Amino acid sequence: MRRSPHPVTLRQLQYVVAVADRRSFRRAAADCHVSQPSLSAQIALVEDLLAVRLFERDPRSVSLTAAGEAFVAEARDLLLGADALFERARTLADPLKGSLRLGIIPTVGPYLLAHAAPRLRAELPGLAVRWHEEKTPLLVQQLERGELDGAILALEAELPELPHAVIGKDPFVLGVGDGHPLARASGAVKPSELADEPVLVLDDGHCFRDQVLSFCARSGAEQASVRATSLPTLVQMAAAGGLTVLPRIAVAIENRHAALRIRPFAPKPPARTIALVWRRRSALEPALAAAARSLRQSFAELSAG
Secondary structure, three states, X not given: OOOOOOOOOHHHHHHXXXXXXXXXXXXXXXXXXXXXXXXXXXXXXXXXXXXXXXXXXXXXXXXEOHHHHHHHXXXXXXHHHHHHHHHHHHHHHOOOOEEEEEEEOOOOHHHHHHHHHHHHHHHOOOEEEEEEEOOHHHHHHHHHOOOOOEEEEEOOOOOOOOOEEXXXXXXXXXXXXXXXXXXXXXXXXXXXXXXXXXXXXXXXXXXXXXXXXXHHHHHOOEEEEEEEOOHHHHHHHXXXXXXXXXXXXXXXXXXXXXXXXXXXXXXXXXEEEEXXXXXXXXXXXXXXXXXXXXXHHHHHHHHHO
């Protein structure tokens, strides 16, 4: 291990990675809470010290050179390692004290957090949890970049192999608008009854959409030509006489006005597995595991209600 000073500081590496992520010196400077001239000067200094051109600059855009791509990948890993080192040192004193940045998908957040957030504050008063709602692909990206400490996702989505703690199973139910033939009964519905039926689904980017489409393919249902941007919109569209598939966790809120006839599936309902995931070797794993236990209890109570 070298004992002499390194030519580049961690702070300078943060500047380089910020510009690579934002593709803009101005936005990167804002993210790093420094002036743009200061950030630009520091990055120019890094390039001079390394004798490597990291960025191609023109008046309208910033792009990485081939050398910059390789350097940023290594710099990102080093910064994540530094973050883990300092987090681990902090947690040696009290692993359940500090802050957690948690992401959550839109088809879970509005329904779980009303129950889970107060419980987390009561059971883990030393942890300040900051929530960020976003679709699965972006949450995974933010987690890998170290911008989030964990994320609540559905394990059925296309995910990298990550440590996780299961929070609960969320079955799917059928939501049917008045006037549709399937609204005349209230019992369980067999997937085969959806054969050739157009099912309203969410727009691209939602992992719940992909899970519903997979179920539709197995049951012979078709995707309706119109898509919704959110579960509330999906319910309103189906209420006009269509049908849709909803996660059961959302029914109490989204169908509170009984706009849809809700029918469970039988004999084995499709479901998604909700879990809290985090990075490998995260120094915050004890806090994340404790948060997962609290979230699991909230989910169980919500599902039973």
